[in-house]
Amino acid sequence: MPKSTPNIKQFVTDFGWPRIIIFFFLALLFAAAPFVGVRMDASISDVFNRFGQNGLFVLALVPMIQSGCGLNFGLSIGIIAGLIGSTLSVQLGLIGFGGFFGAVALALPFAVLFGWVYGKLLNKVKGEEMTIAMYVGFAGVMFMCIMWLVLPYTSPTMVWGYAGKGLRTTITVEGFYRQVLNEFLAIRIGPNFVFPTGMLLFDGLCAYLLWLFMRTKTGTAMTAVGSNPDYARASGISVDRMRTTSVIISTVLGAVGIVVFQQSYGFIQLYTAPLAMPFAAVAAILIGGASVNKASMVNVLVGAFLFQGLLTMTPSVINSALHTDISEVVRLIVSNGIIIYALTRKTKVAK
Amino acid sequence: MGQQGPILSVEHVSKEFYGNVVLNDVCFELKAGEILGLVGENGAGKTTLMRILFGMPVIAETGGYKGRICLDGQEVRFSSPFDALDSGIGMVHQEFSLIPGFTTTENIVLNRESMRPSILNDVFGDRMSVLDRPDMRKRAEAAIAKLGVKLDPDLLISEMPVGHKQFTEIAREITRTKTRILVLDEPTAVLTESEAEVLLAALRNIAKLGIAIIFISHRLREVVDVADRVVVLRDGLAIKDLPVAGVSVRDIASWMVGRTVAADAVAGGEGREFGDELLKVEGLWVDMPGETVRDVSFSVRKGEILGFGGLAGQGKLGIPNGIMGLYPAGGSVGLRGKGVPLDSPRAALEAGMAFVSEDRRGVGLLLDESLDWNIAFTAMQVQGAYLRPILGGLFKIRDEAGMRKLTEEYVGALDIKCTSPKQKAKELSGGNQQKICLAKAFAVKPDLLFVSEPTRGIDVGAKKLVLDTLHRYNREYGTTIVMVSSELEELRAICDRIAIVDEGRIAGILPPTAELPEFGLLMSGLAARNAREAVNA
Numbered sequence: 001m002p003k004s005t006p007n008i009k010q011f012v013t014d015f016g017w018p019r020i021i022i023f024f025f026l027a028l029l030f031a032a033a034p035f036v037g038v039r040m041d042a043s044i045s046d047v048f049n050r051f052g053q054n055g056l057f058v059l060a061l062v063p064m065i066q067s068g069c070g071l072n073f074g075l076s077i078g079i080i081a082g083l084i085g086s087t088l089s090v091q092l093g094l095i096g097f098g099g100f101f102g103a104v105a106l107a108l109p110f111a112v113l114f115g116w117v118y119g120k121l122l123n124k125v126k127g128e129e130m131t132i133a134m135y136v137g138f139a140g141v142m143f144m145c146i147m148w149l150v151l152p153y154t155s156p157t158m159v160w161g162y163a164g165k166g167l168r169t170t171i172t173v174e175g176f177y178r179q180v181l182n183e184f185l186a187i188r189i190g191p192n193f194v195f196p197t198g199m200l201l202f203d204g205l206c207a208y209l210l211w212l213f214m215r216t217k218t219g220t221a222m223t224a225v226g227s228n229p230d231y232a233r234a235s236g237i238s239v240d241r242m243r244t245t246s247v248i249i250s251t252v253l254g255a256v257g258i259v260v261f262q263q264s265y266g267f268i269q270l271y272t273a274p275l276a277m278p279f280a281a282v283a284a285i286l287i288g289g290a291s292v293n294k295a296s297m298v299n300v301l302v303g304a305f306l307f308q309g310l311l312t313m314t315p316s317v318i319n320s321a322l323h324t325d326i327s328e329v330v331r332l333i334v335s336n337g338i339i340i341y342a343l344t345r346k347t348k349v350a351k
Numbered sequence: 352m353g354q355q356g357p358i359l360s361v362e363h364v365s366k367e368f369y370g371n372v373v374l375n376d377v378c379f380e381l382k383a384g385e386i387l388g389l390v391g392e393n394g395a396g397k398t399t400l401m402r403i404l405f406g407m408p409v410i411a412e413t414g415g416y417k418g419r420i421c422l423d424g425q426e427v428r429f430s431s432p433f434d435a436l437d438s439g440i441g442m443v444h445q446e447f448s449l450i451p452g453f454t455t456t457e458n459i460v461l462n463r464e465s466m467r468p469s470i471l472n473d474v475f476g477d478r479m480s481v482l483d484r485p486d487m488r489k490r491a492e493a494a495i496a497k498l499g500v501k502l503d504p505d506l507l508i509s510e511m512p513v514g515h516k517q518f519t520e521i522a523r524e525i526t527r528t529k530t531r532i533l534v535l536d537e538p539t540a541v542l543t544e545s546e547a548e549v550l551l552a553a554l555r556n557i558a559k560l561g562i563a564i565i566f567i568s569h570r571l572r573e574v575v576d577v578a579d580r581v582v583v584l585r586d587g588l589a590i591k592d593l594p595v596a597g598v599s600v601r602d603i604a605s606w607m608v609g610r611t612v613a614a615d616a617v618a619g620g621e622g623r624e625f626g627d628e629l630l631k632v633e634g635l636w637v638d639m640p641g642e643t644v645r646d647v648s649f650s651v652r653k654g655e656i657l658g659f660g661g662l663a664g665q666g667k668l669g670i671p672n673g674i675m676g677l678y679p680a681g682g683s684v685g686l687r688g689k690g691v692p693l694d695s696p697r698a699a700l701e702a703g704m705a706f707v708s709e710d711r712r713g714v715g716l717l718l719d720e721s722l723d724w725n726i727a728f729t730a731m732q733v734q735g736a737y738l739r740p741i742l743g744g745l746f747k748i749r750d751e752a753g754m755r756k757l758t759e760e761y762v763g764a765l766d767i768k769c770t771s772p773k774q775k776a777k778e779l780s781g782g783n784q785q786k787i788c789l790a791k792a793f794a795v796k797p798d799l800l801f802v803s804e805p806t807r808g809i810d811v812g813a814k815k816l817v818l819d820t821l822h823r824y825n826r827e828y829g830t831t832i833v834m835v836s837s838e839l840e841e842l843r844a845i846c847d848r849i850a851i852v853d854e855g856r857i858a859g860i861l862p863p864t865a866e867l868p869e870f871g872l873l874m875s876g877l878a879a880r881n882a883r884e885a886v887n888a
Contacts, residue, residue, distance in 0.1 A: 212748060213746075216738075216748050216749075217732065217747065217749075220724075220731060220732075220749055223720075224728055227719050228713075228714075228716070228717050230713055231715065231717050234677060234708060234714050234715075235700070235732050236697030236732055238697075293719075294719070
């Protein structure tokens with residue numbers, strides 16, 4: 001390894017030009033914000049909030065990247081499990097932390113089951129995981145569009161008022177577990193700035209547990225499977241089992257992630273809402289410097305922060321400057337543009 | 352056979368790849384209607400010589416060759432195989448270059464189909480001619496008749512036995528009206544014995560038509576049977592060029608392998624004592640592509656170094672790969688009398704065996720990970736070593752310090768050149784990568800170590816270090832070693848016994864002190880054949 005004296009050149013190569021450019025772009029947006037009438041404290045608060053909301057989705061991608069299953073474009077499967085858990089929690093009338101952790105607990109069995117089936121499927125399509133994952137995600141979301149109508153939910157907060165059955169597209173969690181994590185130890189400065197301590201702590205805990213897991217024997221084996229499946233097999237590792245495990249963990253994190261998202265956002269979004277969520281997560285981890293076969297906690301942290309910062313700031317600043325609403329268009333261009341950029345530069349695995 | 356001048360003469364041809372001399376001043380001549388047997392060990396330069404003759408682009412890309420090749424006394428220098436074809440050199444490759452979905456006829460006349468003008472010609476020119484199938488069939492049948500074999504002109508290639516594919520390929524070469532020289536590279540390797548007989552007869556028929564043949568084979572008996580003259584290549588030198596009459600298979604075998612061995616001490620004669628039987632293998636078969644093991648039985652005693660030699664593709668590599676569960680295998684393997692299940696790498700590792708794969712970069716290393724991962728991984732996964740408990744024993748995580756210490760130990764012991772245990776494995780040189788593979792195997796403290804092609808692709812100095820390391824671990828720690836290598840000298844240098852594998856079976860087991868021709872005979876498949884004949888008689 002080159003000598004460890006820190007110098008700028010080394011830092012730039014390690015950190016990567018794309019991240020530095022995005023970082024400066026973000027800084028520029030923050031600098032420009034006051035001039036177009038966007039409040040700085042509200043913006044920063046927003047960035048923290050969105051970072052906390054989406055952080056777990058980004059984290060959920062790590063195990064599958066490490067085990068060689070690629071980017072989990074089928075994260076919607078985990079999100080669906082989370083949606084089942086949260087709707088069940090509301091149906092049972094669980095409130096407060098009970099509602100939140102109830103939703104997580106109820107989502108877990110579904111996440112494990114879905115992840116297991118999804119993992120088995122991905123083992124059959126080695127080399128094409130990402131394409132297949134995307135279709136699995138789409139198909140799962142569409143299937144659930146039917147199920148949300150058919151499943152026998154009865155809670156009046158959730159079903160359509162006029163028919164008395166079938167879930168609404170958007171369900172408020174107000175009075176159930178809205179903001180339970182965000183408000184936990186929250187720090188308020190002025191009227192517009194709230195630091196969501198509880199949510200960030202929870203994200204941090206999940207990240208720490210995953211970090212620990214990647215350091216266990218199983219986690220090490222998982223990384224080796226992603227690095228060189230033949231090597232892993234020759235060392236007595238069951239490649240398929242490791243891959244399935246990684247998919248299950250990813251799905252579980254996706255399920256927990258959506259519950260965290262809901263408590264902060266305040267609504268359960270059903271039907272086609274989970275469709276696009278994996279893309280934002282994928283874009284974030286790629287901005288963070290992960291490749292298709294290597295990802296670290298630093299990638300998650302940096303990526304989620306930069307991407308969510310960009311998503312928060314770009315539309316608000318540009319809308320205010322141009323006086324038109326093009327926020328959604330800008331978001332799509334930014335997130336998909338980054339996915340394309342990152343996938344075209346994916347580093348080849350040395351053989 | 353014509354008595355005129357040679358149609359092909361190879362004069363003082365030399366070739367080196369990146370400073371590595373593979374052909375050195377090779378000369379021979381070929382007359383019309385003559386069959387020349389070209390023999391040599393793997394790596395003796397046969398393939399390179401044929402590539403030069405055939406104008407393969409790889410030769411020009413690597414700096415061309417020295418010397419001259421003359422056809423009918425005119426010097427030629429082909430820049431592509433098409434030039435060679437135009438000059439009348441046909442080549443039958445080891446791998447079939449046939450189109451599976453086409454019939455025999457279509458393959459034989461491929462790209463030289465008989466054409467018949469159609470009405471479209473008037474408008475669009477010759478490209479719109481249609482195939483004249485009856486004539487194509489006639490030509491194909493003529494070629495098959497010349498060969499003197501039975502082939503159905505309408506059968507699809509994909510439905511043929513391998514032998515027929517080989518004949519189709521030869522038929523294709525001889526239908527070229529110009530073909531005067533035919534090169535066959537190991538044409539009998541994929542054939543059964545009876546098919547090989549038919550092929551040899553066909554070759555004699557072709558030779559009678561005045562076509563000269565260069566016949567490359569490691570089955571020396573066939574060479575002696577069919578060839579008029581034999582050229583023996585050894586380490587890039589044409590060491591013998593003489594008529595076959597009066598030459599025995601044994602002579603050729605000894606010329607092939609017999610190099611100056613005085614410099615390398617042969618280990619054998621120490622009269623070493625070994626412990627009890629450690630490994631017993633019976634009726635092993637392994638389905639490893641290109642290295643099929645058919646029926647192998649052997650046993651290894653504690654403290655012994657057993658070598659497996661033989662030519663490439665005969666199955667020696669399949670033996671360790673099968674026992675370690677990397678390829679589908681069957682038969683019975685017992686370690687210390689206890690059965691070891693096949694098809695399970697984990698079971699093999701847990702039983703106390705370890706394997707250094709011949710596919711260093713593919714199977715042996717995590718190229719994108721650090722050295723300490725590479726070395727400690729197997730021990731961690733199989734034996735739970737290098738893990739430490741955290742959170743009051745709730746979890747066990749990697750013991751980075753322990754892994755580092757282990758790696759530093761092996762870096763010292765095996766003299767691995769690296770900057771730190773955190774360096775990526777892909778950054779090391781081939782020899783040092785090989786040492787990492789050895790360290791990985793040693794780290795599980797195996798009772799029995801399989802080492803496959805330990806010196807492949809590494810330079811001479813590193814070779815010696817690797818072999819010394821194996822020798823040292825055997826002597827100092829009593830590690831029993833089964834070593835598979837294509838290099839006979841290497842096996843003779845450190846093994847106590849050497850088994851030669853031929854056609855997926857053990858042709859014989861010899862002490863390292865045995866005469867070179869003995870090894871050559873076993874490799875050439877003659878011993879097995881004699882045995883079979885003895886049974887049949």
